[in-house]
Amino acid sequence: MNIGQAAQASGVSAKMIRYYESIGLIPKTVRTEAGYRVYSDHDVHTLRFIRRSRDLGFSVEQIADLVSLWQDRERASKDVKTIALEHVSVLEHKIRELQEMASTLTHLARNCHGDTRPHCPILEELANDEAGAVHLKPDAKFGALGKAPARQA
Amino acid sequence: MNIGQAAQASGVSAKMIRYYESIGLIPKTVRTEAGYRVYSDHDVHTLRFIRRSRDLGFSVEQIADLVSLWQDRERASKDVKTIALEHVSVLEHKIRELQEMASTLTHLARNCHGDTRPHCPILEELANDEAGAVHLKPDAKFGALGKAPARQA
DNA sequence: GCTTGACCTTCCCATCATTGGAAGGACTAA
DNA sequence: TTAGTCCTTCCAATGATGGGAAGGTCAAGC
Known part of the structure; x- marks a missing residue:
């Protein structure tokens, strides 16, 4: 199937599928002669795994670890x-x-x-200059609020 | 005082002070002949206001509104x-x-x-392909987790 | 066979707040 | 004078994502 169908079936946008491929989270796919990416049901399954991990707030880096553990039958x-x-x-x-x-x-x-x-x-x-200037200092791991990437519905 | 001293006194990094100036959150300062920015205690007060607003998670856009209300004696x-x-x-x-x-x-x-x-x-x-695929879909306003800008301690 | 429209490709840009760094000028203390 | 610290501007990166342009491909209908 083409990337659009894989996107619909997995809930990961075509844009993101290409991005995940570019950063090595998923391997490069087979291409048709015309250069179209081709996906299998197995690939879609992996994409769903990734999407569900994202939905739980894991970073792409963590997801890479999870995917590799998932595919490792000897994992602990x-x-x-x-x-x-x-x-x-x-x-x-x-x-x-x-x-x-x-x-x-x-x-x-x-x-x-x-x-x-x-x-x-x-x-x-x-x-107020006196009051807890450093009281609510957010942790470095997170921005205070910041608009962030939208997810497809 | 110079930008470094203003940064230390306000808790806003020199980098961010320049950035806030560039986006118009704070006005352009007076400069010395050599081009150094010069800050007053009043400026530092404003910077502290900004920092405390950031600490409470307000976006820069909201802070702009807050600052202008703060400076408006007729505000509601x-x-x-x-x-x-x-x-x-x-x-x-x-x-x-x-x-x-x-x-x-x-x-x-x-x-x-x-x-x-x-x-x-x-x-x-x-x-699990069956289970709540869309169950935990994060809102568009926020990324799932994402590393974010560190704040100065 | 040709046109149309939907799909695909790559590439670049924007987001948001923040930091990092380079290249070069200014100032200060010894 | 020299060393070191500060300042300047400019450019790049972060993370995950969407937007869009320019151009190639494919399938359906005529």
Whole structure:
């Protein structure tokens, strides 16, 4: 099947399939004489594996490890579990950071009248030189918010 | 003071100060004859405001709005509160997504022996064509995980 | 056989906030 | 004067993804 069909069947966009090939996450495919990439059901299966890994927030690097463990019949389940649990702890760290941000903001907003008058504790706090300047410093592993790549629906 | 001193005093790196100037978040500064940027305490105050906003996860675009409200004595606190609460809801959405990922993975890992044998429910689930293929689809506003810009400590 | 439209190819660009580094000028203390 | 630290601008990379252009290919219908 062509890349478009493989994309539809796997839920990974054609763009991303080419990208994954370019970075070596998936091997180069067979091509038709005209240069079209050709995919098998097996390839689609691998792409689904990759997509489900992405959906769980694994990085491409981690997915490469997972794929290679998946294809290794001699793997130790411990190696997989280690990757998963490391990722969980990263996720939990990130969750805590976001929760701190949200709770700080919620607290500030609760004290803001939100009317037409200018007095606003939110701005006051942001402008406060004394208060926890380093209090909510996000971890290096994550940007604060940042728009990020859209996923296909 | 020079940019290096302003950076140290504000907690915003010199690189970022130049960047913020380039995108118009902060105005162009006065320069010495040699072309060095010169900052006042007032500028440092603004930079601190910006840094604290970043620490709370606001985007540069939102910060631009916050800064302009901050400097507007006629502002309505409602406008500030609206920005803050919108941001809170985005944060909460993101938190929910990450929590889903973490709980799915925790659940899978709990059922994985994590020994030297190859059997592994984590991989089985990732490879499972049937199961919730679209279950954990992250929202377009955020990448799944992605390494991101480090903040200066 | 030819046209049309849908598909494929590669290549480059943009995102967002941030860091890194190179090349070169300016300043300061010894 | 020299060494070292600071400053300047400019370019590149990050990660995962989408957008789009320019051009080749294929299948269906006429």
